[in-house]
Amino acid sequence: MSNQRLQRGQAMILIAMAFIGLAAFIGLAVDAGILFIQVGHLRRAVDAASLAAANQFREGRSIDQIEAAANEFIRLNKLNTASTEVFVCDLYPPLDHHDPDLCPPPGDPPRKFVRVEASMPVEFAFLPIIGFGSIDISAEAISETASVDIVLVIDTSASMAFDASCLDGDDDDGDTIIDDCDPAQYTWPGAPDSPAPVGWDTPDDYYLNPNICNPVGECHPFEEVRTAALALVGRMYFPYDRMAVVTFDRYAGIPANLPQPPSAAFVSDITQIQNAINSLLITPDPDPATDPECTGWETGDPRGCTSTNTAQGLKYSAAQFGYDPRQEAVWIVILLSDGSANAALDESNEWICPGGIGAPTWLSPMCRDAEFEAGDGDFGIDAEDAAVTWGLVNGCPDESSMPDPPDPDITTCDNAGQGAVIFTIGLGDMVTNNPYCHDYYGGSCEPNQGEQLLRYIAAIGDDGNPSTDPCDGVDIGDDCGNYYFAEKGSLLLEVFEAIASRVFTRITH
Numbered sequence: 407m408s409n410q411r412l413q414r415g416q417a418m419i420l421i422a423m424a425f426i427g428l429a430a431f432i433g434l435a436v437d438a439g440i441l442f443i444q445v446g447h448l449r450r451a452v453d454a455a456s457l458a459a460a461n462q463f464r465e466g467r468s469i470d471q472i473e474a475a476a477n478e479f480i481r482l483n484k485l486n487t488a489s490t491e492v493f494v495c496d497l498y499p500p501l502d503h504h505d506p507d508l509c510p511p512p513g514d515p516p517r518k519f520v521r522v523e524a525s526m527p528v529e530f531a532f533l534p535i536i537g538f539g540s541i542d543i544s545a546e547a548i549s550e551t552a553s554v555d556i557v558l559v560i561d562t563s564a565s566m567a568f569d570a571s572c573l574d575g576d577d578d579d580g581d582t583i584i585d586d587c588d589p590a591q592y593t594w595p596g597a598p599d600s601p602a603p604v605g606w607d608t609p610d611d612y613y614l615n616p617n618i619c620n621p622v623g624e625c626h627p628f629e630e631v632r633t634a635a636l637a638l639v640g641r642m643y644f645p646y647d648r649m650a651v652v653t654f655d656r657y658a659g660i661p662a663n664l665p666q667p668p669s670a671a672f673v674s675d676i677t678q679i680q681n682a683i684n685s686l687l688i689t690p691d692p693d694p695a696t697d698p699e700c701t702g703w704e705t706g707d708p709r710g711c712t713s714t715n716t717a718q719g720l721k722y723s724a725a726q727f728g729y730d731p732r733q734e735a736v737w738i739v740i741l742l743s744d745g746s747a748n749a750a751l752d753e754s755n756e757w758i759c760p761g762g763i764g765a766p767t768w769l770s771p772m773c774r775d776a777e778f779e780a781g782d783g784d785f786g787i788d789a790e791d792a793a794v795t796w797g798l799v800n801g802c803p804d805e806s807s808m809p810d811p812p813d814p815d816i817t818t819c820d821n822a823g824q825g826a827v828i829f830t831i832g833l834g835d836m837v838t839n840n841p842y843c844h845d846y847y848g849g850s851c852e853p854n855q856g857e858q859l860l861r862y863i864a865a866i867g868d869d870g871n872p873s874t875d876p877c878d879g880v881d882i883g884d885d886c887g888n889y890y891f892a893e894k895g896s897l898l899l900e901v902f903e904a905i906a907s908r909v910f911t912r913i914t915h
Contacts, residue, residue, distance in 0.1 A: 627895025654719030828867020
């Protein structure tokens with residue numbers, strides 16, 4: 407064999423070996439690509455699965471349902487070979503899915519963390535040639551659906567029984583006669599404050615009186631307010647979520663069966679909250695003849711006689727976040743009222759009703775100017791201005807989020823607030839069409855002052871910037887931004903459901 411032929415044979419061997427090496431290199435590159443693609447695919451699928459699982463956790467679902475939601479998102483990503491496990495800080499036996507690393511330090515409220523782990527085999531294309539057919543990969547993601555601290559601020563003034571009024575086209579007393587409103591029918595002993603004897607014919611405005619409707623649960627639409635509030639409670643997930651309840655009429659307060667100031671705080675016991683809401687009653691209007699706070703009504707002085715102190719309701723709301731703050735939670739205020747603010751107290755606990763006897767704010771619409779404005783009116787601070795002030799305290803950004811120096815575009819948030827998300831609900835026609843305007847105004851006072859106030863407060867709590875109002879240009883009586891309008895109590899369930907659905911979820915790794 408010649409050297410030339412020998413060299414040719416050696417070259418062929420080298421080329422063959424080079425091809426084998428090149429094929430191995432290409433195969434390794436392809437299989438590495440398959441591996442990295444599948445790892446990325448699995449990670450994205452686990453991210454989506456963890457968000458889905460957290461949303462189920464938000465609704466208080468069982469671990470099996472949470473895991474089913476995670477598995478569904480894994481399958482939607484076409485990873486049918488993956489196996490999934492879900493872990494939470496489980497507060498209840500048998501603790502099969504308990505991960506103590508997801509639990510807060512002792513004494514802190516639990517948080518809604520969900521950890522999703524998934525693993526799957528990756529089948530290689532070329533490595534099986536050398537006996538290496540597959541490898542198991544895994545990924546995990548921790549998702550947290552926001553725990554919420556909600557302050558429910560409910561108007562309990564006497565007008566919350568407005569659905570029993572005469573001339574509304576309804577048979578409010580159930581005697582088959584519509585709008586029978588003759589007050590002469592109040593003829594039994596103790597009428598109208600004592601219940602009518604059985605079979606007595608009563609006028610359609612019988613249940614306007616809180617002393618009558620409270621004991622029998624017929625204060626409409628307040629009964630629908632109670633039902634909708636309880637439905638919201640049912641959507642929460644205690645003890646991960648917490649709630650406080652504030653009521654306001656002439657004064658604000660906390661229901662007697664909840665912790666009282668100065669130790670008032672959020673409650674994480676669903677039964678306690680349900681009992682508090684079920685115990686709520688509407689408050690009769692002050693009686694000028696007997697109430698020492700309401701002595702000047704006959705002489706044109708309404709101070710102490712008006713009964714919608716929205717400002718103090720919002721003041722109590724802001725205080726709840728100060729008693730027991732939980733920084734990782736979403737802070738939410740839900741304010742419901744059936745009219746505009748007409749009562750407020752200054753720092754000296756004196757009634758705010760500027761202008762003096764005979765001035766506009768002392769005439770209907772009572773203790774507020776003829777027009778809504780965010781700031782002092784012609785006669786100084788009125789009840790609406792006080793409500794706006796406490797709306798700013800609730801909704802303006804907290805200290806850490808305030809620009810330094812203050813942003814001139816956020817002129818009404820020059821001072822830090824609680825940074826809460828505020829939703830407001832206007833209930834009934836008095837919010838959008840208040841017909842009670844003293845002749846002094848010549849019919850010029852704004853009938854929708856109640857809605858304007860609630861929309862402004864909602865604009866504060868929408869993004870912490872009241873100058874960016876989603877309700878600008880929106881027709882009267884329409885929902886917009888964080889403001890909702892319910893013409894009747896029967897629509898409140900839908901409103902509360904819409905608010906409950908606006909929950910925030912965030913993901914961490």
